[in-house]
Amino acid sequence: MAWCFPPLLICTLILTRRKQGNAVVTLMALYRGQTVAQQAMLSFGIRKMRMDFSLKCAYAHGTSAVRTHLINMAPKQIQLTWPCFQLLKEKWKGKVELQGVSLVVLSFFRDLEAATELANTVAAAGGIMGAAVCCAENGGDPNDDWTTCDRDRDMLLDRIFTLAKERNLDLDFHVDENGNEKAKGLLYIARKTIQHGYQGRVVCGHCCSLCYQSPKDLEVTMEATREAGITVVALPLVNQWTQDRDQKGQRTPRWRGVTLLHELRSHGIPVAIASDNTRDQFYAYGDLDMLEVFNQACRMAHLDRPYQDWALTVGSVPADAMRLPQHGRIAPRLPANLVLFKGRGYSELLARPQWDRVVLRNGVPIDAEVPDYRELDTVPNERRYTADQPVLTLGPADPPSNPPRSPSSGSMTSNDAAFSKQSPLDEKDNVIAALNAKVSSAANQVMRSSSNIRIGWWVVLANSMVVVCAAVLAVRYFGSTEEQLDSVAT
Numbered sequence: 001m002a003w004c005f006p007p008l009l010i011c012t013l014i015l016t017r018r019k020q021g022n023a024v025v026t027l028m029a030l031y032r033g034q035t036v037a038q039q040a041m042l043s044f045g046i047r048k049m050r051m052d053f054s055l056k057c058a059y060a061h062g063t064s065a066v067r068t069h070l071i072n073m074a075p076k077q078i079q080l081t082w083p084c085f086q087l088l089k090e091k092w093k094g095k096v097e098l099q100g101v102s103l104v105v106l107s108f109f110r111d112l113e114a115a116t117e118l119a120n121t122v123a124a125a126g127g128i129m130g131a132a133v134c135c136a137e138n139g140g141d142p143n144d145d146w147t148t149c150d151r152d153r154d155m156l157l158d159r160i161f162t163l164a165k166e167r168n169l170d171l172d173f174h175v176d177e178n179g180n181e182k183a184k185g186l187l188y189i190a191r192k193t194i195q196h197g198y199q200g201r202v203v204c205g206h207c208c209s210l211c212y213q214s215p216k217d218l219e220v221t222m223e224a225t226r227e228a229g230i231t232v233v234a235l236p237l238v239n240q241w242t243q244d245r246d247q248k249g250q251r252t253p254r255w256r257g258v259t260l261l262h263e264l265r266s267h268g269i270p271v272a273i274a275s276d277n278t279r280d281q282f283y284a285y286g287d288l289d290m291l292e293v294f295n296q297a298c299r300m301a302h303l304d305r306p307y308q309d310w311a312l313t314v315g316s317v318p319a320d321a322m323r324l325p326q327h328g329r330i331a332p333r334l335p336a337n338l339v340l341f342k343g344r345g346y347s348e349l350l351a352r353p354q355w356d357r358v359v360l361r362n363g364v365p366i367d368a369e370v371p372d373y374r375e376l377d378t379v380p381n382e383r384r385y386t387a388d389q390p391v392l393t394l395g396p397a398d399p400p401s402n403p404p405r406s407p408s409s410g411s412m413t414s415n416d417a418a419f420s421k422q423s424p425l426d427e428k429d430n431v432i433a434a435l436n437a438k439v440s441s442a443a444n445q446v447m448r449s450s451s452n453i454r455i456g457w458w459v460v461l462a463n464s465m466v467v468v469c470a471a472v473l474a475v476r477y478f479g480s481t482e483e484q485l486d487s488v489a490t
Helices: 026-041 044-061 074-092 106-110 112-124 153-167 185-195 208-212 216-230 236-240 261-266 290-301 305-313 316-321 347-352 415-418 438-448 482-489
Strands: 002-007 008-014 061-072 097-103 129-133 169-173 202-206 231-234 271-273 337-341 358-361 391-394 452-462 463-479
Touching: 044 061, 044 074, 044 290, 044 358, 061 074, 061 169, 061 316, 074 097, 074 112, 097 112, 106 112, 106 153, 106 261, 112 153, 129 153, 129 185, 153 169, 153 185, 169 185, 185 202, 185 216, 216 261, 231 316, 236 290, 261 271, 261 290, 271 290, 271 305, 271 316, 290 305, 290 347, 305 316, 305 347
Parallel strands: 008 061, 061 097, 097 129, 129 169, 169 202, 202 231, 231 271
Antiparallel strands: 002 337, 337 358, 391 452, 452 463
């Protein structure tokens, strides 16, 4: 018995696919510094490579539609991202429906000429207008003149809605991404949506600060949001990672960072769940697998009363927000675009990653697989093997006809040896968990017997529990016997 899901949708993310560890910096620093400086320097080809890699992942996992926020904080970003977006939108047509949102801060709209030019670019690409309102650590603070803009916020929001209405563009905002009681961007946007008659055409993501609103203020905000027909998108993986974060890394977070999913939905407000950032400077993990996002959201936000209704948050709800009525549903006369899982119920579905899922398009299984990370090896600053994901090469010296290796290329460093003492080996059924210092001596034995073993490690994070897994990525042995491999395990 298999369980059938409609194709999954990612309602909001940033397509970057650049592996970068989360440095101890603030969200504002990421926006102001890394985002602008690093993104602006990337070529068209590098952007296309990274975006294409992301879409390959999403498609292989069963996603049929993606809405991505394209960071447009610098002129060069605008010049490069939208042509790249249009090219990939056409390339993936019929496989993944791609939607693009321009992401700038609210203060950007003080420059009417630049704002108009951006709006024209977005309209020409068939995109969506967006902005960050009351975001980052200081969001909501009257002194924040970047995303809160107390002195001219009404004018700036009016300008955004006017530019969108003139070009018939939907709107998608990053809102209240912090734990500040004063951050009330969702309320401001809801009132402007009603004022401009834009009900049903606005999406607001994050909305983390709702967790710190007083009951009275929360009721006012939710009622305005419901009347405005705004869809709220929660980003549980990213926000549990970024919110309540101690910049020194010495304090455990006290709250989960996820917005009020239960309260919003009970108020009649459409709620979707999405991934947001994937392997970039904001969040260094993920693979654009919406089942993973839904799985973790169920655990973080207690979406188990019942599970069934919450599955719509990664299906029909984001499909409606994206104006894609044929996506995220199973119904007569709709395309047979489905995802089949062996799990027979939610307990089984959410207990495993379901790597053996079958993705159907028009009733036919696709043969797509997630791409190899080596496709990104030419991307600047793409760190193939980081300190937390080492690859240990235990190998023989090159044949005598070749120049000898340098010490760094053929031998284990002290760091390698230390890591090997705490990591398991696995090769077929013979090499079993080896979590002690014997691995180091076994490695030397393998090298002496003209074997070359390459081992990759990764860390799987789930519900604040760290599970260290290891797998043999490649085993090449020349003249080695089965007995010699057995000896590695012993």
